[in-house]
Every structure is written in C-alpha cells, then in structure tokens.
Amino acid sequence: MSIETVAVIGAGVMGSGIAAQIANAGKKVLLLDIVPDGAENRSIIAKSAIQKLLKVKPAALMHKRNAKLITPGNLEDNLNDLADVDWIIEVIIERLDLKQALYQKIDAVRKPNCIISSNTSTLPLADLTAGLPKSFTANFLITHFFNPPRYMRLLEMVKGPQTNPEAVATLAHFCDHQLGKGIVKCNDTPGFIANRIGAYWMQTAMLETMRLKLSVDEADAICGRPMGIPKTGVFGLMDLVGIDLMPHILDSMVHSLPKSDAFHAQAVIPGVVKKMIADGYTGRKGKGGFYRLNKSAGKKTKESINLITGDYASSEKATLDSLHPSIAKDLQKLISFDDKGGEFAWSVLSKTLSYSAGLVPEIGNNIEAIDRAMTLGYNWKYGPFELIDKIGVDWFIKKLESEQQTIPPILMAAKGKTFYRFNNGERRCLNLAGEYKTLQREKGILLLADIKLQQEPVKTNSSASLWDIGDGVLCLEFHSKMNSIDPDILSMIDTAVEIIPNQYKALVLYNEADNYSVGANIGLALFAANIAAWPQIEGMVKSGQDTYQALKHAPFPVVGAPAGMALGGGCESILHCDAIQAHAESYIGLVEAGVGLVPAWGGSKEMLTRWMGNPKRAKGPMPAISKVFEIISTATVSTSAAEAKSLLFMQENDGITMNKERLLFDAKNKALAMVDGYSPTECSELSLPGATARTALNLAVTSFVQSGKATEYDGVVADQLALILSGDETDMAELHNEGDLLTLERKAFMSLIKQNKTRHLNVFNIPSKQANL
Numbered sequence: 001m002s003i004e005t006v007a008v009i010g011a012g013v014m015g016s017g018i019a020a021q022i023a024n025a026g027k028k029v030l031l032l033d034i035v036p037d038g039a040e041n042r043s044i045i046a047k048s049a050i051q052k053l054l055k056v057k058p059a060a061l062m063h064k065r066n067a068k069l070i071t072p073g074n075l076e077d078n079l080n081d082l083a084d085v086d087w088i089i090e091v092i093i094e095r096l097d098l099k100q101a102l103y104q105k106i107d108a109v110r111k112p113n114c115i116i117s118s119n120t121s122t123l124p125l126a127d128l129t130a131g132l133p134k135s136f137t138a139n140f141l142i143t144h145f146f147n148p149p150r151y152m153r154l155l156e157m158v159k160g161p162q163t164n165p166e167a168v169a170t171l172a173h174f175c176d177h178q179l180g181k182g183i184v185k186c187n188d189t190p191g192f193i194a195n196r197i198g199a200y201w202m203q204t205a206m207l208e209t210m211r212l213k214l215s216v217d218e219a220d221a222i223c224g225r226p227m228g229i230p231k232t233g234v235f236g237l238m239d240l241v242g243i244d245l246m247p248h249i250l251d252s253m254v255h256s257l258p259k260s261d262a263f264h265a266q267a268v269i270p271g272v273v274k275k276m277i278a279d280g281y282t283g284r285k286g287k288g289g290f291y292r293l294n295k296s297a298g299k300k301t302k303e304s305i306n307l308i309t310g311d312y313a314s315s316e317k318a319t320l321d322s323l324h325p326s327i328a329k330d331l332q333k334l335i336s337f338d339d340k341g342g343e344f345a346w347s348v349l350s351k352t353l354s355y356s357a358g359l360v361p362e363i364g365n366n367i368e369a370i371d372r373a374m375t376l377g378y379n380w381k382y383g384p385f386e387l388i389d390k391i392g393v394d395w396f397i398k399k400l401e402s403e404q405q406t407i408p409p410i411l412m413a414a415k416g417k418t419f420y421r422f423n424n425g426e427r428r429c430l431n432l433a434g435e436y437k438t439l440q441r442e443k444g445i446l447l448l449a450d451i452k453l454q455q456e457p458v459k460t461n462s463s464a465s466l467w468d469i470g471d472g473v474l475c476l477e478f479h480s481k482m483n484s485i486d487p488d489i490l491s492m493i494d495t496a497v498e499i500i501p502n503q504y505k506a507l508v509l510y511n512e513a514d515n516y517s518v519g520a521n522i523g524l525a526l527f528a529a530n531i532a533a534w535p536q537i538e539g540m541v542k543s544g545q546d547t548y549q550a551l552k553h554a555p556f557p558v559v560g561a562p563a564g565m566a567l568g569g570g571c572e573s574i575l576h577c578d579a580i581q582a583h584a585e586s587y588i589g590l591v592e593a594g595v596g597l598v599p600a601w602g603g604s605k606e607m608l609t610r611w612m613g614n615p616k617r618a619k620g621p622m623p624a625i626s627k628v629f630e631i632i633s634t635a636t637v638s639t640s641a642a643e644a645k646s647l648l649f650m651q652e653n654d655g656i657t658m659n660k661e662r663l664l665f666d667a668k669n670k671a672l673a674m675v676d677g678y679s680p681t682e683c684s685e686l687s688l689p690g691a692t693a694r695t696a697l698n699l700a701v702t703s704f705v706q707s708g709k710a711t712e713y714d715g716v717v718a719d720q721l722a723l724i725l726s727g728d729e730t731d732m733a734e735l736h737n738e739g740d741l742l743t744l745e746r747k748a749f750m751s752l753i754k755q756n757k758t759r760h761l762n763v764f765n766i767p768s769k770q771a772n773l
Helices: 013-024 044-053 064-069 079-084 096-109 165-177 194-211 216-222 235-241 245-256 271-278 331-336 340-358 367-377 384-391 393-402 409-413 448-454 487-503 523-530 534-552 569-575 603-612 621-633 641-646 660-673 691-706 712-726 738-753
Strands: 005-009 028-033 070-074 087-090 115-118 140-145 154-159 182-185 291-294 301-305 312-314 420-423 426-430 436-438 464-468 473-478 506-509 558-560 564-567 579-583 586-589 655-657 685-687 735-737
Touching: 005 013, 005 079, 013 028, 013 044, 013 064, 013 070, 013 140, 028 044, 028 079, 044 070, 064 070, 079 096, 087 096, 096 115, 115 165, 140 165, 154 165, 154 367, 165 182, 182 367, 194 216, 194 235, 194 245, 194 340, 194 367, 216 235, 216 301, 216 340, 235 291, 331 340, 331 384, 340 384, 340 393, 340 409, 367 384, 367 426, 384 393, 384 420, 393 409, 426 448, 448 464, 448 473, 464 487, 473 487, 473 660, 487 506, 487 534, 506 660, 523 534, 534 569, 534 738, 558 660, 564 569, 569 586, 569 603, 579 586, 579 641, 579 660, 586 641, 603 621, 603 685, 603 712, 603 738, 621 691, 621 712, 655 660, 691 712, 712 738, 735 738
Parallel strands: 005 028, 005 087, 028 070, 087 115, 115 140, 154 182, 473 506, 506 558, 558 579, 564 586, 579 655
Antiparallel strands: 140 154, 291 301, 301 312, 420 426, 426 436, 464 473, 685 735
16 A cells, blocks of 8 residues: 545645645645535635645745645535545544545545545544444544644554554555654544643643742743743643634543543633633734733733733743752752742642553553653653653652652552663663563664664764764764854864774764754854954854865765754755755755855855756856845745755755654665765866956845845845855956855955944844854
8 A cells, every 4th residue: 555645625724734744745635625605616715725825824835836736626526536545634623423424425436445534633533433334444543633734743643443554554654754744653532642631731730820820921931941841831832722722622621531530620711711712812823812912102012911810911031939040950859849930830740740640551552652742742852751750750659649649550660660761772661560661763763862872972072973873874963052063063074074984984964953053153253353353263264164175075975964944054064065865844044144244164155056057047157146146145044945955055866854753864875875986076166257246236235225125234245245156356267166265255254244233233242152153
C-alpha cells in the first residue's frame, strides 16, 4: 500500500489546513465540502478555502505554488472522484449522525484498501464505525491533527480492533516521512492523550490562579519557562487557541468521562470567563482575551484582565520571590517555596502530574507516548513523567502522601527509581510492572541527543562541539547562546577542516536547538567600535571570511542541515556548504541590512554567484544583481525551505526533510553520497558592470526614500551593498574573483560600522545575548 493522492472532506480551517500540508508534501489533494443552498458556484466553499490559504498568516502553504495541487470540489458532483484516492480524511462537524451518513456514501464509491480516517477529537472510534461493514472498519482509524496542521508536529493515531495493521503502518509512514508528523499511537479514550491532559492542566491552572488571587501575568510567569512550558504560559496559550473552544472541550469531556474521573472537578467555567466569551473577548482572534492590546492615545499597551473584577489594566512583570532565578530554575525548590507562587506551582503540577500518572495505561500503553504527546502537542520541554524525574520520584511521592493524596500505580512502581534511565547508551523507560524497557528509535531517525549518551565529543569548546555520527562523518554542533556565531564556533570550523582529511570523510553542520543560528554575535565588534578599534573589527571580519572560505573549499563534502532560523552569519555558514539538507520549517535569510550593515562573511558574494549562475535568469548581469540587491537590502527571510529554494538560499539539488527528527540522518546520507569522486569547489569569477550598476541600484532606492517607503539611512546602507554587487571601480571586461568580492564586503562593512546610526540602532542597545546578525 502507498499513498499518492488524498481527499479531505470538510473545507473549514482545519480541513483546508490539512489539505495544505499534504500539498506541501507534493501530493495531489481533492478538497470537498457541501453545496450551499442557492450557490451559483457549487464548489464555492472549497474554492474559497483555497483562496484563504494563500492569504492566511502564519502561512499554511510552504510555497504559494502548492495551492495548485489542491483541487476544489463538492460532495454531490465530485463524490465519485473519491474512487481514485488512496486516503480519505473526514474533517466535518462533530456530529455522529452526519459522520456516519458520510461514511456510507464514501464506502459506496471508494476503491478497495483505500484508507479512511476521521480527524475527530471527541467521538470514540467504536461509535464512528458502528454498523459499518468489516471491509470499511478494516481500513478506518482516527488521525487527530493539531491546529495549525503545518506547524504542530503531533499526530495522534487511534486504531480499532478490526483495523488492518498494514493500513496503520502505511498511514504512519506517510504522515511521518511526508507530512513531518510525530506519530503517537493512542487508545480510544476521550480526548486521547494531549487534550485529555492539556485541558486538565489549563483548567487547573486557571482555577488555582483565581483561588490564590494571582494575576494572569504572575500565573504565566510561574506556569511557563520554570516548568519547561512556552513563555505564553497557560493564559497566553488559551488566548492563542481561542477561549471559546474551552466550553466545548469541557462539555465533551464531561459527557464522555466516568463520574469518578478527576477531570469533572476541574470542568468549571468561571463567570468572568463566560462574560469574556459573550463580549467577544475570545483571545487573539477576537477583541482580546486574558491579554489584549489597548491602542488608545496612539500607543499599543499590553493589558491583562483581573480575574476577580473583570477589569483590564496594564500588564506588569511578575515580581514574586519564587521567580528569583535561584528558585525558579530548580523545579523542586520552586514547588517548595513559601509564597503564593510556590503554592500555585505545587498545586498545578501535583494535580496535573498525578492525573497524568493515573491515566496509565488507560490513554496510552507506555509513559513515553504520553510524554511525547505533550512535548509535540503542547510544546512542553518535558512530558509529565520527565517532569516527575526532574522533581524526584521519591520526593514527589512523599509530598503527595503528606497531603493524603492518592498515589497512582505507575508512580508507586517507580518508587526508589526514575521513570527514565540511560544504560550503556540506551534510553529506557519504566512500565507498570516496575521493569525497564529499551526505547527504540524508528529507522532513519538519528539524534545528537542519543549520540551524546554514547560518547564524548571529538573536540569541544564553550560554543561548539564535533561529534562522530558514524561512517566517517563528523557533526559540528553550535551551542552558544541562541547559536550565535562567535570566535569559538569559527575556531571549531577551522579544527574540523584540519582534522577531517586525515581521519574522517565528511562534515555536517547541524544542531537540535529551536533555531540553527540567529546570526553572528556582534558583541565583540560593538565593544571594539565603541573604542574605535577599527583594525580589530576588520580582523574579526577577515577571520570569518577566511573560515567560511576554508569550509567552502575543503577537500571533503560539507552539508548544512538547518532547522528554524538560519539568519545572517548563520545563513552565510550554510551558503558555503557543498549542499544543504534543510528541515521544511527553515527560515533562511541575510538580515544585516535591518541593523545598518551588509553581509560580510561571504553572504553577498555567494548570493551574487548563485544568481549570476542561475540558468533561468534573464540575460546580462543586471537582472541577477538587482535580484540579489532586493533580497539583501530588504532583509528577506524565507518562510520555508521550499521558498528558500526560490530565493537561491538553497539550490535545486538541495534536499528538504519534512520530519525534523530525520534531518541529521538525511544530511549524513547526503554527505556520504558525495564522498566518492569528491573534488573541492572551484573558485568562481564574475564580470561585473561597476559604477553604472551602482548608480542604477541607488536610483531605485532613492525613489523608495522619496516616497517614504525607506529612510535616508536605508539609502546609505543600500549604497554600500550596491558597491559590493556592482564590483565598485570596474567594468565588464574585468573579472572579479572571490577574494575581490570579499575585499569589497569588508570595505562596505567597515564603512557602515563607523557610522553612528549603525552603531546606535536599537539592536545595539539591547543585551549582547540578543545582539546577533
């Protein structure tokens, strides 16, 4: 079985989002919905949904051309088209009668072995398939996507007792490899895993905030980063997903769960929240939510609601003693601290973690599935059982016992142990019998986190490390603050270039942070600029250029493997690789112009070389020069790896990996495939038009300045970029090599960093840990 074509039935926000992600995988999608009464265009719902996909922010489509892979239709005229698809996804309203009626229509036209799934999050699979033939139920399961489908990595999958294992395996493989999803197989229980625990956690946090009379700012400060939860905390998260969704989720849980379930005690919507919903304060999609922006008096002021009075006031940074770094960074200290922040932290965590532990094995067959669901679905850094390990299993049990709370069986099984342990490089987790089971990664998943359990780095310093990832390939990992490129990282690149030819075969640039690199750390350059140490600054620039040139012309293959942001100097590092294998969610760009500078570690040179060598470009040098000028001067950042190819940050033969966990494996294989017969990249030479091109580029910028679309200083920065791209004092009869262009980059950079306006842009006035390019 394989999946080449897909149909999505239900063209609402969720259905169209799922269709978009399938199109992002390069697959054809049929998007169907009902025919509205009296509609002239019978497929107007699906057609309108596709038009919205082209405009929605954040973008559902990784490239606008992907919309062409989605064919709109309706359930009356296009029902028979379902006979040609391999997977049908139902994403209609949560009404059992409507779903079952639709399944009967589908069963009448689908081809044998076509997989059918529902995106339901509230209805049991047994109810969905009741009365349907075995031939249907054998290929039916639940695939619960999280919204927005492009960005949320979790896919909960539920099979029934009659579901064909081959259908499950086929769909899991497709959603993993093609859609980039982390598959968590759940039992057929209300809310599955993530929403069962997540909704309980959010409700508990909200009710405890009100009981303890905390502000929402204080609650989010506690119930956020100290717990390994995104800084939005709980109230920011509810604003994001929509406050009006909570009553529906709670209503579903209350009707589905037995009265003995602890969820019932938390399923309360406070009066202030009911009033917020009634008044249109439903979160970011409405007038505001627990937080709002007050735009009066021409200013935007962030305000938060008082949960007791219902009034809004300016948000204030939480100043609880329990938030002091010496306390907040230690979870056990935080939940033990004697203030209302500590009491809140303990109350929320003790209830949530105990509830989660009590759901084993009801909702999932192992603790790793539950942890994975929460880290992928709610972006928690640690799942419930990982959090208990951080607190200390025995300490947690003892404190629960001191409060006469019930200890769940899985927690008792862990007494005197930990839920996870690492033995001989193997990751193992505990089961209900108190035994450890080795956790196996899926084939094709290679993680530095696992490698670090098995070996010491080949080389390391404070900002970078070299790891042996097998088969003669080294991985260079950045681990500086925000992965900003600093002298230690440059030194480690130099080390790799030195040792690989004698002992290894290839190099991969990769790390497992949220962002590959936010750019060069300019803290040292800023300090030097403040004391007018211009030769030292130029030396730093030259050092980066030399390192990246050595990387580009190394006698072995180098593959860049970015995920998340790869900006400024980080972007320049991958531009100097032989090839790129990028995660689909890679946001690549040269953003230096935004802070009054130009790319000076070879970024301008590499982009100019790529666009000048692009076989699809118009004849003559100016179209390519103008395009590079536009990309760099506007600090353009790709919104995906697919768009990065259009901008030539990536090239035609570079690869894209949809599942981030598979990125290192794919990058390693790309590097190994280049080893046999490898020869270093040859130095390029370009003919550039000189002063005439610089004048033409400046004229274009002048018009933007005059119309108010750019500042006068934008024109100064753009002129220095034009100096590089034009070749300065030259003409078309003269060839410029890479060294010539690097000299121009340094010249332009030094001219700009000496300008007061560059040095005093806002980026220079924030802490150095954020001063990155």
